[in-house]
Amino acid sequence: MDANPVLFQGAPPSLSAKYEGSFAYLTIRDRLPTILTKVIDTIHRNKNKFFEEYGEEGVQAEKRAISFLSKLRNELQTDKRVLPLTDGQEDAETWNSYLQYQQSHQGELSPVSWFSSPWLYVECYMYRRIQEALWLNPPVNEFDVFWEGKSQSFLDSTAAITALCTHMELVRRGLTHSSDSHTLDQLFKLLQVSLWGNKCDLSISAGQENSQKGSPLDSLDSLRAFVLVNHSKQVWSVLAAARGDGQGQRSPGRVDIVLDNAGFELVTDLVLADFLIAAGLATEIRFHGKSFPWFVSDVTARDFEWTILQTSAANHKWMSACGVQWKRYLKEGVWSYHDHAFWTLPHDFGDMASSAPDLYASLRSARLLLFKGDLNYRKLVGDRDWPHTTPFHLALRGFHPAPLCSLRTLKANVQVGLEAGQGEELSTATSTWMTSGSYGVIQFCSSDREQ
Numbered sequence: 298m299d300a301n302p303v304l305f306q307g308a309p310p311s312l313s314a315k316y317e318g319s320f321a322y323l324t325i326r327d328r329l330p331t332i333l334t335k336v337i338d339t340i341h342r343n344k345n346k347f348f349e350e351y352g353e354e355g356v357q358a359e360k361r362a363i364s365f366l367s368k369l370r371n372e373l374q375t376d377k378r379v380l381p382l383t384d385g386q387e388d389a390e391t392w393n394s395y396l397q398y399q400q401s402h403q404g405e406l407s408p409v410s411w412f413s414s415p416w417l418y419v420e421c422y423m424y425r426r427i428q429e430a431l432w433l434n435p436p437v438n439e440f441d442v443f444w445e446g447k448s449q450s451f452l453d454s455t456a457a458i459t460a461l462c463t464h465m466e467l468v469r470r471g472l473t474h475s476s477d478s479h480t481l482d483q484l485f486k487l488l489q490v491s492l493w494g495n496k497c498d499l500s501i502s503a504g505q506e507n508s509q510k511g512s513p514l515d516s517l518d519s520l521r522a523f524v525l526v527n528h529s530k531q532v533w534s535v536l537a538a539a540r541g542d543g544q545g546q547r548s549p550g551r552v553d554i555v556l557d558n559a560g561f562e563l564v565t566d567l568v569l570a571d572f573l574i575a576a577g578l579a580t581e582i583r584f585h586g587k588s589f590p591w592f593v594s595d596v597t598a599r600d601f602e603w604t605i606l607q608t609s610a611a612n613h614k615w616m617s618a619c620g621v622q623w624k625r626y627l628k629e630g631v632w633s634y635h636d637h638a639f640w641t642l643p644h645d646f647g648d649m650a651s652s653a654p655d656l657y658a659s660l661r662s663a664r665l666l667l668f669k670g671d672l673n674y675r676k677l678v679g680d681r682d683w684p685h686t687t688p689f690h691l692a693l694r695g696f697h698p699a700p701l702c703s704l705r706t707l708k709a710n711v712q713v714g715l716e717a718g719q720g721e722e723l724s725t726a727t728s729t730w731m732t733s734g735s736y737g738v739i740q741f742c743s744s745d746r747e748q
C-alpha cells in the first residue's frame with residue numbers, strides 16, 4: 298500500500314492538539330488517557346479468564362500488555378515522539394512510512410508527537426498501538442478490549458431495538474401495496490434513525506454507557522431542527538433509479554454502507570439496509586467494517602455476526618423476524634460484510650485512490666455510498682479547519698468514487714456545506730454545537746462538481 302498522503306493545494310491546516318484549548322487538544326489531554334486507563338483496567342479484570350484459558354502463560358501476557366499500555370499512556374501524556382510499530386503485522390510498514398512522511402512534513406525541528414501532529418493521525422495511531430500491545434503478546438492477542446462495552450450497549454438498547462424492528466416488520470408487510478410517497482416517507486424516517494443512531498458511540502463518552510433508551514422513531518419530530526443539512530431528497534433520487542420501469546425490469550443497484558459503531562447504531566444501519574432491499578431501492582448491500590477493534594465501539598466482523606445472531610435469537614417475535622431475514626440476506630449474498638486494511642489506517646479518504654486503489658475501484662461500482670459517523674466524516678473532509686461554507690464536494694478533495702452521503706452527528710469541530718451565516722448563528726446559540734453530538738447532517742454529494 299502506498300503510504301504517502303496526497304497533498305491538496307489550498308486545503309486549510311489539519312486540526313491538531315497543538316491548538317491549546319481546541320477540541321483536539323482536550324481529546325488528547327483528557328479523553329484518550331481515560332480510554333487507555335479503561336483498556337488497562339479491562340485487561341486486568343480479565344486476568345482470571347486468561348488464566349483459565351491459557352494458564353500462567355496467559356497471566357504473563359496480560360502483565361506484559363498492561364505494562365506496554367501504561368508506557369503508551371505515559372508517552373501520550375508527556376507528549377513524547379510517536380514511535381514506529383514493531384509488531385511486524387501487514388499494515389506496520391504503511392504506518393511506519395506514514396510516520397516518516399509526517400516527520401519530513403513537520404521538519405526535524407518539530408518531532409512527530411501527540412500534541413504537535415495532526416489529531417486524526419495520532420488518534421488513529423493510539424488505537425493501532427492498543428492493538429500492538431495485544432498482538433505482541435500471544436496468547437491474549439485475539440482479545441477485544443472493547444467487546445464488553447459494545448455488547449452491553451446492544452443489550453442496554455433492547456427496548457429501542459425492539460421498537461425499531463417492530464416498525465420494520467410492519468413496513469415490510471405494507472410495502473407490496475405502498476405508493477412512492479409512502480416509500481419515500483419511510484426512507485426519510487430510516488435515514489434519520491440511522492443518523493441519530495450515531496449518537497450512541499463509546500469514544501465520545503470515553504467508554505461510558507451511551508445506549509439508546511426510548512423508541513428512536515418517537516423523537517424524530519423533535520430532532521428535525523437539529524439536522525443542519527438534510528439531503529434526503531437527493532438520496533431518494535439516486536435510489537429511485539434502482540426501482541426500474543415498474544414492469545419487473547430492475548437495474549442492479551448496490552449500496553455500500555461504511556459502518557461506524559456497534560450496539561444500537563449498527564441495528565439502525567441494518568434496518569435501513571433491510572428497508573432498501575425490501576422496498577426495491579437496492580438489490581445488494583455491502584457493509585464495510587473494521588478488521589480490528591477501533592475507536593472503542595466500531596464494528597468488527599465479530600460484532601456484526603454477533604448482532605445478527607442476537608437479533609435472530611431474540612425473545613420478541615418482530616425482533617427475531619428481522620434477525621432471521623438478515624441471516625437470509627447474508628446467506629443469499631444479497632448482503633455481505635467486508636473489511637479492508639485501509640479503514641484502520643491514519644489516511645483520510647483523499648488518499649484512498651492512491652493508497653488503496655482496489656478498495657477505491659470496488660466503491661466505484663456502487664450506486665450509493667453511505668458513510669456513517671463522525672470519524673468517517675473527518676476522513677472524508679481531511680479533518681481540516683474548513684470554513685463552514687466550503688462546498689462539500691470541494692472538501693472531499695477528489696474523493697468521488699460514487700455518489701455518497703454522510704450520516705453524521707457532529708462530534709468534532711469540522712463542518713462544511715453550511716449556508717452563509719449558519720455556523721455563526723449556531724456558535725452564538727451554543728458554543729459546543731460541533732462537538733456535543735446534538736446536531737447532525739445527512740449530507741450528499743453526487744460528483745466532484747457543483748450540484
Ligand SMILES: O=P(O)(O)OC[C@H]1O[C@](O)(CO)[C@@H](O)[C@@H]1O
Nearest residue numbers: 498500501670671672673708709
Ligand atoms: O463513532 P464516531 O461517530 O465516528 O465518533 C468518533 C468519536 O471519536 C472522535 O473522532 C474523537 O475521539 C470524535 O470525533 C468522535 O467523538
